[in-house]
Amino acid sequence: KAGVTQTPRYLIKTRGQQVTLSCSPISGHRSVSWYQQTPGQGLQFLFEYFSETQRNKGNFPGRFSGRQFSNSRSEMNVSTLELGDSALYLCASSLIFQETQYFGPGTRLLVL
Amino acid sequence: AQSVTQPDIHITVSEGASLELRCNYSYGATPYLFWYVQSPGQGLQLLLKYFSGDTLVQGIKGFEAEFKRSQSSFNLRKPSVHWSDAAEYFCAVGPNFGNEKLTFGTGTRLTIIP
Numbered sequence: 001k002a003g004v005t006q007t008p009r010y011l012i013k014t015r016g017q018q019v020t021l022s023c024s025p026i027s028g029h030r031s032v033s034w035y036q037q038t039p040g041q042g043l044q045f046l047f048e049y050f051s052e053t054q055r056n057k058g059n060f061p062g063r064f065s066g067r068q069f070s071n072s073r074s075e076m077n078v079s080t081l082e083l084g085d086s087a088l089y090l091c092a093s094s095l096i097f098q099e100t101q102y103f104g105p106g107t108r109l110l111v112l
Numbered sequence: 113a114q115s116v117t118q119p120d121i122h123i124t125v126s127e128g129a130s131l132e133l134r135c136n137y138s139y140g141a142t143p144y145l146f147w148y149v150q151s152p153g154q155g156l157q158l159l160l161k162y163f164s165g166d167t168l169v170q171g172i173k174g175f176e177a178e179f180k181r182s183q184s185s186f187n188l189r190k191p192s193v194h195w196s197d198a199a200e201y202f203c204a205v206g207p208n209f210g211n212e213k214l215t216f217g218t219g220t221r222l223t224i225i226p
Contacts, residue, residue: 004155006155033213033214042216042217042218042219043202043216043219045213045214045215048213056213058213090155090156092156092214100146100158100161101158101214102158103148103155103156103157103158104155105154105155106154106155108153
């Protein structure tokens, strides 16, 4: 069974731009969570989606948003990028919410 | 609120030596506990998990962890490390019976010396 896939793997953007990251969960998994990983803050939870509904949200500004499609694929969007948004963004999927999460390889975003 | 503490930021061990990585958690109920490993530039790979039952949990790559409720700990162990075990290790708690997220510790970087 294929694992969690994330596209693109690497991105370079400039301040003020917006970016969309994509995540395809493991087949059959219906819950998708997003995390931001930085050297200073570590792994921080962004949000979780299940059956196209956001079930849980971390402490991030409204510039960070996401959605989930009927096939469980998920996207997250960051608008008006700031230098501090440079990070590894990790997507994780699970069968249902509150179950074991399996992570993708991440998308590394660099904001210049 | 749930929290996880990994007191060791960096550990160096010799190849073939035993390993123990410490993890302490704070959680109001019976926790779900996880250990993940991350190689440079990669995502997180699940090593093992504890939900209930036997407090000694076996995982992949020869790792095991022991849940000790009285000490709020979930330490990761391996009897003999290999150079390929060099990576960063994260302990995590939750979610469980609530709308809570998976909370990670700050990680322990493991270096293996020949």
